[in-house]
Amino acid sequence: MSSLKTIGIIGAGQMGCGIAHVSAMAGYKVHIYDLSQDRIESGLATINGNLARQVTSGKTSDEDRKAALARITGSNDLNDLAQVDLAIEAATEDESVKRKIYAQICPILKPEALLATNTSSLSITRLASATDRPERFMGIHFMNPVPVMKLVELVRGIATDESTFSAAREYVTSLEKTITVAEDFPAFIVNRILLPMINEAIYTLYEGVGTVDAIDTAMRLGANHPMGPLQLADFIGLDTCLSIMQVLHDGLADSKYRPCPLLVKYVEAGWLGRKSGRGFYDYRGEVPVPTR
Numbered sequence: 443m444s445s446l447k448t449i450g451i452i453g454a455g456q457m458g459c460g461i462a463h464v465s466a467m468a469g470y471k472v473h474i475y476d477l478s479q480d481r482i483e484s485g486l487a488t489i490n491g492n493l494a495r496q497v498t499s500g501k502t503s504d505e506d507r508k509a510a511l512a513r514i515t516g517s518n519d520l521n522d523l524a525q526v527d528l529a530i531e532a533a534t535e536d537e538s539v540k541r542k543i544y545a546q547i548c549p550i551l552k553p554e555a556l557l558a559t560n561t562s563s564l565s566i567t568r569l570a571s572a573t574d575r576p577e578r579f580m581g582i583h584f585m586n587p588v589p590v591m592k593l594v595e596l597v598r599g600i601a602t603d604e605s606t607f608s609a610a611r612e613y614v615t616s617l618e619k620t621i622t623v624a625e626d627f628p629a630f631i632v633n634r635i636l637l638p639m640i641n642e643a644i645y646t647l648y649e650g651v652g653t654v655d656a657i658d659t660a661m662r663l664g665a666n667h668p669m670g671p672l673q674l675a676d677f678i679g680l681d682t683c684l685s686i687m688q689v690l691h692d693g694l695a696d697s698k699y700r701p702c703p704l705l706v707k708y709v710e711a712g713w714l715g716r717k718s719g720r721g722f723y724d725y726r727g728e729v730p731v732p733t734r
């Protein structure tokens with residue numbers, strides 16, 4: 443445990459739930475906020491399911507699972523975040539959504555509370571400017587699935603205090619994660635490298651070089667990736683993938699980051715990957731079936 447005791451999570455999606463899961467397992471009290479109570483209920487059920495998986499595989503005990511769950515609360519009332527020491531925003535990858543959240547939450551948080559974002563790509567300095575506490579704001583970028591992935595990127599904004607950075611480092615270390623420090627450039631390190639690879643896989647599909655199955659098999663067995671790039675895109679969420687490519691394209695002004703038109707089309711169709719039931723694969727049956 444670090445000097446922070448209570449963690450607030452904004453957004454009960456796949457990342458918010460993963461961060462709540464590992465924080466509660468490390469002994470923190472956790473409060474999750476989302477817009478709808480249904481979202482929170484399904485988020486808590488996901489956390490319970492993932493904790494149960496860890497019990498089955500012998501990674502944790504049933505007592506620890508129960509104790510972790512008892513440390514997590516959730517509500518759709520922002521005022522319930524008034525007592526947290528660190529709030530981690532893990533809402534949709536859209537700058538206007540995040541700015542709106544900061545405007546609502548800053549007057550509620552304790553003045554000394556730290557605020558972090560799990561953004562995959564957006565400028566930490568620019569997001570900090572939408573808060574009342576740029577010196578107590580930074581990027582804490584977890585990887586998906588949070589309970590399994592070892593890495594967390596830490597990103598300072600121009601105004602981030604050293605004490606904020608140290609507190610974040612202490613918190614992440616207490617979760618038994620490994621830290622890399624990235625400078626505040628579009629998409630930081632992991633996504634600067636990973637997302638153009640995924641985008642290229644979508645161009646490979648778009649140009650008819652291979653089918654979904656051929657591309658994923660090629661990268662799984664030919665490059666030893668644990669998931670094919672199209673399977674991974676579906677896992678991350680195609681809306682998130684597109685937002686990251688747009689940030690890279692706009693922020694670095696280089697045509698090599700142009701989002702593939704097929705990615706745009708899938709997002710426009712509402713085919714967002716696993717979370718919406720369909721993306722490069724259709725997940726509505728017993729086994730995922732390629733959609734192209």
Ligand SMILES: CC(=O)CC(=O)SCCNC(=O)CCNC(=O)[C@H](O)C(C)(C)COP(=O)(O)OP(=O)(O)OC[C@H]1O[C@@H](n2cnc3c(N)ncnc32)[C@H](O)[C@@H]1OP(=O)(O)O
Pocket residue numbers: 492493495496499501561562584585586587588589590591632633636668669674678682
């Ligand atoms: C977009 C961004 O901003 C940044 C990002 O996050 S980019 C995405 C980064 N993530 C990746 O690249 C993930 C790549 N994929 C993988 O590493 C693996 O496919 C995977 C770990 C997700 C699944 O591994 P797998 O071997 O195919 O499946 P599976 O056997 O079900 O899972 C392996 C273990 O992880 C556990 N696991 C998988 N998902 C889990 C979850 N959500 N919660 C808890 N445990 C989970 C399983 O229980 C299993 O544990 P045991 O070994 O103890 O049995």
Ligand SMILES: NC(=O)C1=CN([C@@H]2O[C@H](COP(=O)(O)OP(=O)(O)OC[C@H]3O[C@@H](n4cnc5c(N)ncnc54)[C@H](OP(=O)(O)O)[C@@H]3O)[C@@H](O)[C@H]2O)C=CC1
Pocket residue numbers: 452453454455456457458475476477478481531532533534535536539543560561562563583584585586677678679682717
């Ligand atoms: N997916 C990934 O692999 C990774 C994602 N990230 C980043 O983490 C963040 C979350 O991503 P992810 O969990 O995948 O996304 P999800 O789409 O799974 O979850 C986002 C959640 O935020 C909620 N939300 C939207 N607006 C608000 C609001 N105003 N207040 C509170 N909650 C809100 C959404 O609710 P609703 O559905 O009702 O809109 C949803 O529950 C993004 O910034 C993303 O870039 C970082 C690392 C990896």
